[in-house]
Amino acid sequence: MGLKPHPGNSYALGPVFPGFKPLTLADREIFRKILWDYQAETSELTFTNLFIWQSHYGYQWSLDRDRLLVVSASPGGEAWALPPVGPGPRVDLCRQVLVRLRDECGVANPAIERADPRLAAEVAGHPEFVVEPIRDHFDYVYRTDDLIRLPGGPYQAKRHHINSLARSYRFRYEPLGAEHLPACLDLSARWCEVKRCECDLSLMGEWAAINAALANFQALSLQGGVILVNDRVEAFSCGELLNAATAVIHLEKAAPELRGLYAVINQQFCRQAWAGVPLVNREQDLGEAGLRTAKMSYHPHHLVEKFRVRLA
Secondary structure, eight states: OOOOOOTTOOOSSOOBTTOOEEOOGGGHHHHHHHHHHHTOOSTTOSHHHHHHTHHHHOEEEEEETTEEEEEEOOTTSOOEEOOOBSSSOOHHHHHHHHHHHHHHHOOSSOEEEEEOHHHHHHHHTOTTEEEEEOGGGOEEEEEHHHHHHOOTGGGHHHHHHHHHHHHHOOEEEEEOOGGGHHHHHHHHHHHHHHHTGGGOHHHHHHHHHHHHHHHTTTTTTOEEEEEEETTEEEEEEEEEEEETTEEEEEEEEEOTTSTTHHHHHHHHHHHHHSTTSSEEEOOOOTTOHHHHHHHHTTOOSEEEOOEEEEEO
């Protein structure tokens, strides 16, 4: 069951809790101000992330004064909430959101997912909540300088892969511009054909997110980069600032048959776009063993913990 708009709401600036409405591109400026003021550390809390995954999660949103509420209400799925974003205290608001999910949406055990350490600390001392860390959702955060320089023994394999590619192919980096977008879409489709995305709902969701990001690349004010091998786009990446000290990488794809290309696009995008930003958040691994191994191989500076919050 979806969340219904509250009959007394005016949507001129945004729906007022307990009313909700689906997220659209026109909502970007409202989100951007609230999220930037909050200086989030978790990768979900950017407008881009929410917008490009909208078709997968069915996000709807609401405002409680200067606090932002987002719920996932995708058809056929069980509704859940992201953490309320904005100034505290948020304990009572969390309670209201969970009760609404239970009573209006029929969710037997409603949850706030991907809660950051700030919210977890706020509610942890209250007996009506259960708070548990969810390792599969932890974000990987790296020192930008490490991703650029790949220093010392821990990064020897990465340097080897880059050097091996350079010996075999002529490649160059370019900032991702409008002229590259069709080629990026083509690369994404080729990648999905190799990986058989149609057989995996999560890969289909990612493919839709990539298409949404590229189709709205300029409207979302994203930064991106491409690697051209023999003048053909064979890798791309895009991201934005998550907070004043951290960039977040939303998307990264490379031709799977070219070994070392992921290492190249990772290094070059950080060097060209984010050298002045101390940290890079490369999002979570969702419990996929291969992805966890790949993210750990870059030796994260730290992980950003995320939590599930439920009613006791």
